[in-house]
Amino acid sequence: MSNIPKELKYASTHEWLRNEGGGIYTVGITEHAQDLLGDMVFVELPEIGANVAAGDDVAVAESVKAASDIYAPIAGEIVAINDELEDAPETVNNDPYGDGWMFKIKADDASEVDALLDAAGYQAVIEED
Amino acid sequence: MANRTPLYDAHLSAGAKMVDFHGWDMPLNYGSQIEEHHAVRGDCGMFDVSHMTVVDVAGPQATEYLRYLLANDVAKLSIPGKAQYSSMLNTQGGVIDDLIVYFFSSSDYRLVVNSATRDRDMQWLNEVASQFNVTVTERPELAMIALQGPQAEAQLAGVLGAQNFAALAGMKPFMSAQVGELFIATTGYTGERGYEIIVPANAVVGLWQQLLAAGVAPCGLGARDTLRLEAGMNLYGQDMDESISPLQANMGWSVAFEPADRDFIGRKALEAQQASGHSVLVGLVMESKGVLRHGQRVLVNGGEGLITSGTFSPTLGFSVAMARVPAGSDTHAEVEIRGKMVKVSVVKPSFVRNGKSVL
Numbered sequence: 375m376s377n378i379p380k381e382l383k384y385a386s387t388h389e390w391l392r393n394e395g396g397g398i399y400t401v402g403i404t405e406h407a408q409d410l411l412g413d414m415v416f417v418e419l420p421e422i423g424a425n426v427a428a429g430d431d432v433a434v435a436e437s438v439k440a441a442s443d444i445y446a447p448i449a450g451e452i453v454a455i456n457d458e459l460e461d462a463p464e465t466v467n468n469d470p471y472g473d474g475w476m477f478k479i480k481a482d483d484a485s486e487v488d489a490l491l492d493a494a495g496y497q498a499v500i501e502e503d
Numbered sequence: 504m505a506n507r508t509p510l511y512d513a514h515l516s517a518g519a520k521m522v523d524f525h526g527w528d529m530p531l532n533y534g535s536q537i538e539e540h541h542a543v544r545g546d547c548g549m550f551d552v553s554h555m556t557v558v559d560v561a562g563p564q565a566t567e568y569l570r571y572l573l574a575n576d577v578a579k580l581s582i583p584g585k586a587q588y589s590s591m592l593n594t595q596g597g598v599i600d601d602l603i604v605y606f607f608s609s610s611d612y613r614l615v616v617n618s619a620t621r622d623r624d625m626q627w628l629n630e631v632a633s634q635f636n637v638t639v640t641e642r643p644e645l646a647m648i649a650l651q652g653p654q655a656e657a658q659l660a661g662v663l664g665a666q667n668f669a670a671l672a673g674m675k676p677f678m679s680a681q682v683g684e685l686f687i688a689t690t691g692y693t694g695e696r697g698y699e700i701i702v703p704a705n706a707v708v709g710l711w712q713q714l715l716a717a718g719v720a721p722c723g724l725g726a727r728d729t730l731r732l733e734a735g736m737n738l739y740g741q742d743m744d745e746s747i748s749p750l751q752a753n754m755g756w757s758v759a760f761e762p763a764d765r766d767f768i769g770r771k772a773l774e775a776q777q778a779s780g781h782s783v784l785v786g787l788v789m790e791s792k793g794v795l796r797h798g799q800r801v802l803v804n805g806g807e808g809l810i811t812s813g814t815f816s817p818t819l820g821f822s823v824a825m826a827r828v829p830a831g832s833d834t835h836a837e838v839e840i841r842g843k844m845v846k847v848s849v850v851k852p853s854f855v856r857n858g859k860s861v862l
Contacts, residue, residue, distance in 0.1 A: 438814065
């Protein structure tokens with residue numbers, strides 16, 4: 375059984391979002407996603423200041439198994455990235471919802487978040503896989 | 504339902520993530536394949552390789568049979584227990600399988616062949632055997648554990664006890680000995696010292712649990728692949744198959760063209776290929792970010808090739824690969840990775856041995 379925290383929002387492409395207040399959201403990949411990918415070896419992150427649209431591929435998680443695109447779940451500006459992943463990509467495996475976060479995005483329109491999946495909705499998505 | 508080795512339940516209780524491997528339910532990893540990789544390079548790990556096929560060859564014409572069947576020459580073997588890396592080829596020189604042959608006497612040999620090619624191998628072994636006075640016996644009642652790493656010797660000595668281990672002490676690589684019900688060979692697929700232990704299926708769980716209790720790390724197919732690739736060892740079906748000759752797969756050293764009067768299946772095709780030229784398997788090293796992977800396109804000297812196996816090397820901290828390219832390649836090449844051309848260096852296809860970089 376995969377851990378899917380109730381307080382987060384999810385994209386069907388396996389990213390999670392945490393509301394940090396002030397229109398800023400932290401984004402990472404789910405425990406289920408890191409489990410599918412296996413040991414992470416490189417994480418390529420977006421540029422701070424980049425303006426992205428929902429669904430843009432903004433980062434790459436490269437594991438022993440495959441290179442996988444990470445998509446922006448909502449439109450906005452990248453305001454922070456997790457530099458720690460440069461030297462410790464395995465953090466994504468060990469703590470996907472915590473220290474393994476990837477970037478923070480300032481939403482253009484916070485109502486976009488409402489359209490994302492809740493924990494139950496994401497659970498349904500991974501059961502279909 | 505997929506085949507299961509006798510260690511299936513032991514894998515589940517060790518937390519294995521199981522995957523289908525050519526019809527077998529096998530462990531991919533027990534948590535982290537990179538940690539398992541490092542365990543083998545720095546300490547000791549074990550793999551369930553019970554899916555591999557053990558075949559005994561016996562009879563008055565066993566030597567004649569194997570000298571005709573195999574590209575390497577078993578007549579080079581004279582010490583009982585000695586092992587040899589070899590391959591069996593089709594008449595076009597393509598590799599039906601690579602294998603290890605163990606010599607016991609001129610009428611008694613053992614082969615260990617791949618599981619993925621089992622049906623084709625058995626059909627070919629039997630077909631060629633029909634021309635010789637020889638018996639070919641598959642041994643499905645045998646299981647196998649590969650114990651690999653710098654601490655493998657100490658761990659095996661501990662589990663076997665001093666008296667049993669005496670027969671193995673100081674054994675050189677590519678030798679084997681029967682110790683009670685265990686057939687123990689100093690062979691492997693990791694580039695480390697270690698053993699491959701063939702054991703009756705009903706005793707393999709006991710041996711596995713003893714090694715586990717001694718602190719040996721169980722390792723899955725994921726680590727097995729990165730270890731063999733770092734060691735520059737081919738994977739059948741990926742680095743070579745029936746359409747590829749050993750000369751195109753960096754296996755020329757395992758083809759015995761001498762003595763010139765030994766006829767073996769595929770010989771004429773290989774000689775023709777030597778005369779006309781052929782592609783070669785090289786190593787690639789990419790020290791920048793990213794991972795070289797199977798199927799990526801390689802540009803070299805105006806020619807084009809393909810990566811047959813690629814991975815992130817946990818020991819080196821960057822990516823390495825094997826690629827089949829036109830002969831006479833430069834020291835540099837370019838690989839197309841996710842739409843971008845990336846510069847890589849071309850080296851011999853061997854990257855790590857005994858825990859250390861050989862680049």
